[in-house]
Amino acid sequence: MLKQRVITAILLLAILLPAVFYPNPLAFQVVALLLIGAGGWEWARLNQYGDVWAWGTGLLCAALCCLFLGSGLVSLPLRELWLAVGAVWVLGGSWLLFRGVGTWRTIPRPVRWCVGVSALCAAWLAVAQARSLGNNFLFSVLVLVWVADVFAYFSGRLLGGRLFKRKLAPSISPGKTWEGVAGGAVGVLICAFAWQWVERFLGSTTSSIYRQMSDISPVMAVLAVVFLVAWSVVGDLLESLIKRSAGAKDSSHLLPGHGGVLDRLDALLPVIPLAMMLHTL
Numbered sequence: 001m002l003k004q005r006v007i008t009a010i011l012l013l014a015i016l017l018p019a020v021f022y023p024n025p026l027a028f029q030v031v032a033l034l035l036i037g038a039g040g041w042e043w044a045r046l047n048q049y050g051d052v053w054a055w056g057t058g059l060l061c062a063a064l065c066c067l068f069l070g071s072g073l074v075s076l077p078l079r080e081l082w083l084a085v086g087a088v089w090v091l092g093g094s095w096l097l098f099r100g101v102g103t104w105r106t107i108p109r110p111v112r113w114c115v116g117v118s119a120l121c122a123a124w125l126a127v128a129q130a131r132s133l134g135n136n137f138l139f140s141v142l143v144l145v146w147v148a149d150v151f152a153y154f155s156g157r158l159l160g161g162r163l164f165k166r167k168l169a170p171s172i173s174p175g176k177t178w179e180g181v182a183g184g185a186v187g188v189l190i191c192a193f194a195w196q197w198v199e200r201f202l203g204s205t206t207s208s209i210y211r212q213m214s215d216i217s218p219v220m221a222v223l224a225v226v227f228l229v230a231w232s233v234v235g236d237l238l239e240s241l242i243k244r245s246a247g248a249k250d251s252s253h254l255l256p257g258h259g260g261v262l263d264r265l266d267a268l269l270p271v272i273p274l275a276m277m278l279h280t281l
Contacts, residue, residue: 004257012255020135029069029128036124037062038261042251043116046242046262047109061117065124074128082277085122089270093234096241100171104245119269126272133279134206140195141209141228141275145267147191148184148229149236152176155183168233173240176233185229192225209275224278231274232267239266 019031040061044054068074092115096103104112130138160177161167168176192210199211207215209228214221239262243251250259258264 006257008255008257020131020138025128025131026069028131029065029074029124032124032127033062033065035261035265036065036120038254039120039251039265040117042254042260042262043120044113046246046248046251047112047116048246049109049113057113057117061120061124064117064121065128068121068125069128073125074132077280078125078129078276079280082126082273082280085126085273086277089231089234089274093231093238093270097169097172097234097237101241101245104241122273123265123269126276127268129276130272136199136204136206136208137212137279139208141272142268143191143195144188144209144225144228144275145232145271147187148232149267151187152180152184152233155186156180159183169237169240172237172244176237181230181233184233185226188225188229189222192221209279212279228271228274228278231270235267235270238270239263 016031019028022028037058039058041054041058044057049057127138130141156175156177156179159179162179163182164178166178167174168178168181195208195210196214198204199208210221210225213224239251243249251262252260254260255264
């Protein structure tokens with residue numbers, strides 16, 4: 001399993017990194033579009049749609065992303081859109097986690113399907129805009145999620161159950177702990193301060209999400225980091241809730257050793273639109 005995970009990760013990075021660093025943002029936008037299309041295929045299957053509908057959903061997601069690109073939406077600020085998307089994630093995600101797995105099953109299947117397609121396409125538009133702001137901004141958001149995940153894993157393994165008796169969400173993801181969440185937040189705060197120092201030392205011409213928030217105030221930077229870390233956890237929990245409702249362990253087997261595309265994107269789906277919301281504000 002570990003060997004599969006490493007090989008798959010290397011292959012993904014071999015595709016992703018050249019696309020990110022290619023001077024024309026279109027290369028990265030196309031790679032992101034393919035991932036979102038695969039996520040749409042998985043989403044339909046998780047909601048018990050057949051193969052034809054699943055393929056159609058993937059193609060629809062890709063077509064909508066192409067429409068966004070062709071219409072010039074990527075180059076527009078879209079402040080109201082990111083405020084609306086952020087509000088839906090915060091209010092809808094909180095409500096769903098509070099109500100639990102049973103509530104997801106009661107939502108009509110067409111509504112669930114629309115929610116997933118909308119979330120995937122909004123994530124593509126957000127990541128495309130993040131790339132247009134510069135690799136510094138894009139990587140600061142991506143690394144935030146990765147660092148939160150890594151620090152949460154190790155702090156949960158080392159301290160899980162020692163500081164808080166209650167698990168984070170035992171009915172959704174029994175392995176996640178409050179110690180893990182706290183460790184993830186601390187790790188990202190350390191990363192944020194280090195990132196800003198490197199930016200200033202190198203005289204970076206583009207700003208990270210950390211520096212943009214810090215330019216408002218240090219308190220704002222800390223609050224923004226904690227907010228984004230919290231929603232990376234929520235994104236992970238929401239996908240676990242949906243998979244538990246569908247009786248699935250992974251969203252698919254497209255990525256050997258990792259599960260499916262949605263298993264890799266779950267934390268990013270809310271974080272990237274929320275980062276764009278903070279940027280536009």
